[in-house]
Structure formats: structure tokens, C-alpha cells
Amino acid sequence: MRPNLSLSRITPFVGLCFAVLWLGGCMWMFNTDPIARFTATPGGGAAPLDVWFDATSSSDADVGDELSFSWNFGDGAQDVGMTCSHRFAVPGIYRVQLTVDDGWGGTAGAYLDVTVSESARTYYAIVVGIANYYENPLQYTDDDAWAFANRLLQSPSMWDANNIVLLLNRDATTTNFVAAVNAISAQATPNDALVIFYSGHGSQWGDRAPFDEADGMDEALCFIDADMTDDGLASVLRNVSVGQLLVLVDACYSGGLIRGQSEDASASVSIGVGLGEDLVRDPEITKDLGELGRSVVVISASADYEYSIEWTNFGHGVFTYYLLDAMTGLADVYGNHDGLISAEECYAVLAPNVVSFTSSIGQVHHPQILDSSIGELIFAK
Known part of the structure; x- marks a missing residue:
């Protein structure tokens, strides 16, 4: 578990990586970025296409981090949560982006493209x-x-x-x-x-x-x-x-x-x-x-x-x-x-x-x- 420090005693070093050091009598903390991963089911199909997104495979090496998840579906719509669904109403190729935040300044991103075709559902x-x-x-x-x-x-x-x-x-x-x-x-x-x-x-x-x-x-x-x-x-x-x-x-x-x-x-x-x-x-x-x-x-x-x-x-x-x-x-x-x-x-x-x-x-x-x-x-x- 992290020590109970005020945010003013936590200073970032290189990028978003933090560690625990004693400097000048103070404890300084390094943080490891999370890893963002997700799946899309189905990965493509005819419009209107409903897709289920699941980011449960995302992870963080730091014990105790509570991850938050934000989604951008590439069509102007957004959502939050580890899992969510979205309807793509219009044919096109949509880059879906996931951002994972560990709440300590560490973030990670992942994306994939969802192809929505014009072929009609029967x-x-x-x-x-x-x-x-x-x-x-x-x-x-x-x-x-x-x-x-x-x-x-x-x-x-x-x-x-x-x-x-x-x-x-x-x-x-x-x-x-x-x-x-x-x-x-x-x-x-x-x-x-x-x-x-x-x-x-x-x-x-x-x-x-x-x-x-x-x-x-x-x-x-x-x-x-x-x-x-x-x-x-x-x-x-x-x-x-x-x-x-x-x-x-x-x-x-x-x-x-x-x-x-x-x-x-x-x-x-x-x-x-x-x-x-x-x-x-x-x-x-x-x-x-x-x-x-x-x-x-x-x-x-x-x-x-x-x-x-x-x-x-x-x-x-x-x-x-x-x-x-x-x-x-x-x-x-x-x-x-x-x-x-x-x-x-x-x-x-x-x-x-x-x-x-x-x-x-x-x-x-x-x-x-x-x-x-x-x-x-x-x-x-």
C-alpha cells in the first residue's frame, strides 16, 4: 500500500513513472503506468451495428490502484466504464480509443478499428x-x-x-x-x-x-x-x-x-x-x-x-x-x-x-x- 502522503509531497520524475525514494527526509513515490487492453464483439458488421466493448483484461502492476476507463468511439460518442456497448448507425471505419487512468497520474491508451459495412441485414x-x-x-x-x-x-x-x-x-x-x-x-x-x-x-x-x-x-x-x-x-x-x-x-x-x-x-x-x-x-x-x-x-x-x-x-x-x-x-x-x-x-x-x-x-x-x-x-x- 502507498504511504499516506499529501499530493504536494509527490513529485513526478521521468514521464509518468514514479518510485519510492527517501530524499531530504521525505518519501517520494514512483508510479507505474497501467496497461490498456480491450476487445470488441463483434469487430465489424452491417449497419446498424451494436458492439460490446470489454476492457477487463487491462491491468496495473501497482497494488490498490482503482482504474477508470473512458471510451471514444470515433463517431462523436463517448462512454465510461470497464465494459460498455455502442451502436454504430452509419457505415464507416471507426477508430475506438480506450484510455485507462490509475488515479495517480498514470494513463495508458489502446485502440482498434471497427468496420461498419453497408451490406444489409436480412x-x-x-x-x-x-x-x-x-x-x-x-x-x-x-x-x-x-x-x-x-x-x-x-x-x-x-x-x-x-x-x-x-x-x-x-x-x-x-x-x-x-x-x-x-x-x-x-x-x-x-x-x-x-x-x-x-x-x-x-x-x-x-x-x-x-x-x-x-x-x-x-x-x-x-x-x-x-x-x-x-x-x-x-x-x-x-x-x-x-x-x-x-x-x-x-x-x-x-x-x-x-x-x-x-x-x-x-x-x-x-x-x-x-x-x-x-x-x-x-x-x-x-x-x-x-x-x-x-x-x-x-x-x-x-x-x-x-x-x-x-x-x-x-x-x-x-x-x-x-x-x-x-x-x-x-x-x-x-x-x-x-x-x-x-x-x-x-x-x-x-x-x-x-x-x-x-x-x-x-x-x-x-x-x-x-x-x-x-x-x-x-x-x-
Whole structure:
């Protein structure tokens, strides 16, 4: 440990190197500069590109130094902290600079170049809407799916109709859904994104193998031919090769797909033992999709004990109505004003609106989110 000296008794020698000497009855201290190192993941890709920066490999030979970290991303933005993320919105080559300060006058720097290309990310979607159930039919869930798919196509620079699979009513079978996932996985790359939208019945029953539900309940999406549990859905999505996955579910009990949710509609992250955690969980402690180092966002219409309602005046489920409203651009107005619409921005707008409206009619439900995305997950403009 350093002696307790006032700064006036510490005099620099050559550069920023200090040592401990006795001169004229005083203790003088030499300081060793820190070493700056960092990694960027990924090191390049198509715009908009989210990059995770990690400087935990930086070091200092002086025991007890508390290092501080400052970042310059080369596009006018800055940040602080040992780790951080940054979105590069525009193609180019950006020199990212890290400065490490030991608090005693010693600093070190490191840099690397991040290349952001113009090659477009390909967006895929599977959009499911089921109203014509053989028992307990719904009114607007197929309209929800139609409207969502059409809204995606209003961003033509991102969405191609050939990359959107629309499964309505009798076509919304588990077989067709799995086939659509497999077809997309066969052609997609880790740079691509997949959006799954489901509007229909949701159900619950006692936990089945692999018996991994903390509350003893499995949640399921009710396709026209059979139910698909959260474990089953996670299994279907396990090998999808995309780097970004967004799942939007307007169904009763859908918060059980996320689990660990809060009734606070402003909460930004909920993590638990449903589908959402299966998609992002640590492979060292659990199974399912944890081995995939990808960005995942799951947004549900309700908590795991709540219904998700339709409303005649809206012509949609309440959740979908406010989702579509957010996608008109309202989400970005209340977001970061970058002209892009992210899942996180949509949730921040729709969640309080859903809670407010459903509370006013005495049928409250609370949208939930699980977010493991590095930066925001963009899916429309």
C-alpha cells in the first residue's frame, strides 16, 4: 500500500513513472503506468451495428490502484466504464480509443478499428394469427397478424414480403410453424434477424418433462392443431442461425414465457425460467438455447396469471393495438430519435398504455419483457 502522503509531497520524475525514494527526509513515490487492453464483439458488421466493448483484461502492476476507463468511439460518442456497448448507425471505419487512468497520474491508451459495412441485414418474420378455433374462437387475432405483417412491409428498406411467412387460422399449425423456422434457418446467417409474432390463445398446465418450471406450470401457445409449450418452442428455435431474435406474444398467460416478471410495466428486464430464459440462459448451468451468443428480446402481453384481452373499438387485441401504435413512429419519438424502431422503444411506449387502458375497464394485464440484446434490437423504421 502507498504511504499516506499529501499530493504536494509527490513529485513526478521521468514521464509518468514514479518510485519510492527517501530524499531530504521525505518519501517520494514512483508510479507505474497501467496497461490498456480491450476487445470488441463483434469487430465489424452491417449497419446498424451494436458492439460490446470489454476492457477487463487491462491491468496495473501497482497494488490498490482503482482504474477508470473512458471510451471514444470515433463517431462523436463517448462512454465510461470497464465494459460498455455502442451502436454504430452509419457505415464507416471507426477508430475506438480506450484510455485507462490509475488515479495517480498514470494513463495508458489502446485502440482498434471497427468496420461498419453497408451490406444489409436480412430480416425474416413468422407471423401467426388464429381466430377460428374449433372451440372458443376469438375475434381479432388474425387481424392482429395481418396488421403486424403489413406494418413491417412499410419499412421496405428492411423488409421483403418474400421473407415474411404469414400463418393464419387453419394454416397456423405446429407443422407449418416448424417448417417455416427450419426454412429460414437454412438460409439465414448470424448477421440476420428473425421476428416471431403470435396472436391467439395461450394456456397453462402442470409442468412436463424436462420439469424446469419453478412454479410447476408449463405455458403453451395454442396452434390450430396442437399446443406448443415454452420448452417446445425453445427446442424449435434452438438451431436458428440468426444473430437477433424478437418474439412478440399477444396471448393469455404469455408472461409465463418470460417468468420472473414484475407488475411494474416500466421494468426493462425480466428473467426467469420460461421461454425467454431458455433463449438466453447460461449453458454452464442450464440447457436449451444458452449456447447461442445472440441478442434476444421477448415481449408478452400479460403476466403468467393474467388474461390478454381483445377490444371491439380497437379491432385488435389491446397489446397488439398499442404495439402497432408504437410502430407508427411514436416509439422513436419517445426513444432516441434515430429514425429506427426498436423492440425496447416499443415496449417503453406500449406497456404503460396497455396497463392504463386495461385498468380503466377493470381487466388489467401487464406486458412483460426479457431483453438480452446488446444495444437495442431494431426491427422497423
